[in-house]
Amino acid sequence: xxxxxxxxxxxxxxxxxxxxxxxxxxxxxxxxxxxxxxxxxxxxxxxxxxxxxxxxxxxxxxxxxxxxxxxxxxxxxxxxxxxxxxxxxxxxxxxxxxxxxxxxxxxxxxxxxxxxxxxxxxxxxxxxxxxxxxxxxxxxxxxxxxxxxxxxxxxxxxxxxxxxxxxxxxx
Amino acid sequence: xxxxxxxxxxxxxxxxxxxxxxxxxxxxxxxxxxxxxxxxxxxxxxxxxxxxxxxxxxxxxxxxxxxxxxxxxxxxxxxxxxxxxxxxxxxxxxxxxxxxxxxxxxxxxxxxxxxxxxxxxxxxxxxxxxxxxxxxxxxxxxxxxxxxxxxxxxxxxxxxxxxxxxxxxxxxxxxxxxxxxxxxxxxxxxxxxxxxxxxxxxxxxxxxxxxxxxxxxxxxxxxxxxxxxxxxxxxxxxxxxxxxxxxxxxxxxxxxxxxxxxxxxxxxxxxxxxxxxxxxxxxxxxxxxxxxxxxxxxxxxxxxxxxxxxxxxxxx
Numbered sequence: 001x002x003x004x005x006x007x008x009x010x011x012x013x014x015x016x017x018x019x020x021x022x023x024x025x026x027x028x029x030x031x032x033x034x035x036x037x038x039x040x041x042x043x044x045x046x047x048x049x050x051x052x053x054x055x056x057x058x059x060x061x062x063x064x065x066x067x068x069x070x071x072x073x074x075x076x077x078x079x080x081x082x083x084x085x086x087x088x089x090x091x092x093x094x095x096x097x098x099x100x101x102x103x104x105x106x107x108x109x110x111x112x113x114x115x116x117x118x119x120x121x122x123x124x125x126x127x128x129x130x131x132x133x134x135x136x137x138x139x140x141x142x143x144x145x146x147x148x149x150x151x152x153x154x155x156x157x158x159x160x161x162x163x164x165x166x167x168x169x170x171x
Numbered sequence: 172x173x174x175x176x177x178x179x180x181x182x183x184x185x186x187x188x189x190x191x192x193x194x195x196x197x198x199x200x201x202x203x204x205x206x207x208x209x210x211x212x213x214x215x216x217x218x219x220x221x222x223x224x225x226x227x228x229x230x231x232x233x234x235x236x237x238x239x240x241x242x243x244x245x246x247x248x249x250x251x252x253x254x255x256x257x258x259x260x261x262x263x264x265x266x267x268x269x270x271x272x273x274x275x276x277x278x279x280x281x282x283x284x285x286x287x288x289x290x291x292x293x294x295x296x297x298x299x300x301x302x303x304x305x306x307x308x309x310x311x312x313x314x315x316x317x318x319x320x321x322x323x324x325x326x327x328x329x330x331x332x333x334x335x336x337x338x339x340x341x342x343x344x345x346x347x348x349x350x351x352x353x354x355x356x357x358x359x360x361x362x363x364x365x366x367x368x369x370x371x372x373x374x375x376x377x378x379x380x381x382x383x384x385x386x387x388x389x390x391x392x393x394x395x396x397x398x399x400x401x402x403x404x405x406x407x408x409x410x411x412x413x414x415x416x417x418x419x420x421x422x423x424x425x426x427x428x429x430x431x432x433x434x435x436x437x438x439x440x441x442x443x444x445x446x447x448x449x450x451x452x453x454x455x456x457x458x459x460x461x462x463x464x465x466x467x468x469x470x471x472x473x474x475x476x477x478x479x480x481x482x483x484x485x486x487x
């Protein structure tokens with residue numbers, strides 16, 4: 001059973017609406033996916049991305065991903081695997097605030113969509129795993145408006161069961 | 172763009188050889204006897220220049236180009252996962268957590284062959300193998316999908332499954348296993364006490380009574396260093412020459428004195444080669460998709476293409 005909830009956070013009331021270079025409001029957005037786990041409980045995958053902000057010659061987006069198990073089973077491991085990407089050109093760079101560093105697209109003038117994947121695992125019995133950081137496109141003039149995208153794959157293993165359970169959320 | 176996937180149709184041919192449910196006739200009977208197996212098992216499409224690789228992190232079979240690292244297709248999606256042994260083997264099990272249709276399959280570079288299909292109400296997972304003998308755990312379910320108990324089986328040379336031990340109830344969740352010589356060790360998780368008990372049973376004697384070896388373990392992970400049983404507390408494997416930091420994706424190659432581990436370091440996925448002698452990391456590489464060991468050569472399938480390591484020099 002998959003329960004999928006998508007919500008667009010109204011930006012005006014929260015004060016997070018930022019006007020982009022093209023005048024399109026960039027609101028915060030998030031997605032939850034919840035699934036049942038063999039042996040009992042539920043796994044929720046969440047990804048949240050804040051509104052676009054400008055800082056000097058860059059665009060920035062705060063984001064957060066999480067995997068949360070709710071139930072009585074003991075957790076062997078729980079993890080988030082997340083991918084954030086965007087479309088850039090003219091040797092622009094893209095980073096998502098992880099240790100693997102950023103990437104740079106080719107020198108061409110056509111849009112190229114690139115992404116970075118990162119991982120976080122808790123194998124200490126914790127029932128959640130989460131990560132929060134900031135994605136950056138630079139220079140901002142070579143970022144294709146509205147092209148940022150992201151997914152978060154949550155996976156949990158519970159004690160005594162071979163099967164993993166996975167849930168994917170995307171924005 | 173992910174290419175369309177195709178179902179394994181080999182089970183139509185082979186399940187009639189290996190399962191009682193399919194043994195009575197030709198294709199029409201086979202289709203009606205085990206439709207779930209035919210529909211649920213998925214292998215990726217294989218473009219020119221690509222080969223099959225098992226990705227243990229994702230538990231998916233992927234179509235991989237060793238020259239470029241390109242992954243053209245995967246078995247991913249829905250609730251379907253591939254399951255591998257914790258020691259070297261070309262045998263895997265594959266099935267859908269919800270719909271089931273589990274099979275034992277043999278994965279070659281360019282083909283996936285069904286070895287035996289599980290019954291429609293059962294799931295089958297690898298337990299232990301030494302490359303000759305292969306043991307599995309079968310979970311049985313009722314019509315509502317509730318688990319009814321587990322049993323340990325051994326794959327016979329004729330493609331059958333001999334039952335070695337049966338278990339019922341939430342206090343008898345058979346978990347992990349390892350072969351040490353002719354002894355099969357397996358762990359059983361008791362959810363009511365949150366503890367594992369390790370049993371042993373002669374690997375060549377299905378009728379033998381199991382013996383309790385260890386009690387009160389935090390984790391059911393079991394490994395072997397030559398003739399020595401190794402256990403884990405969920406983070407560290409101990410009992411051998413040294414202690415090894417390895418939570419779950421660990422493969423011991425004791426003949427090479429090497430442990431291979433796939434883990435995350437900060438936000439990166441790494442394959443590490445660890446010397447069993449002292450537990451130190453000899454090599455590490457990121458972007459891992461899968462790996463293989465042939466004699467003393469480790470071939471790591473990475474996002475940039477294959478990278479090889481000489482394990483004989485790493486162990487030295």
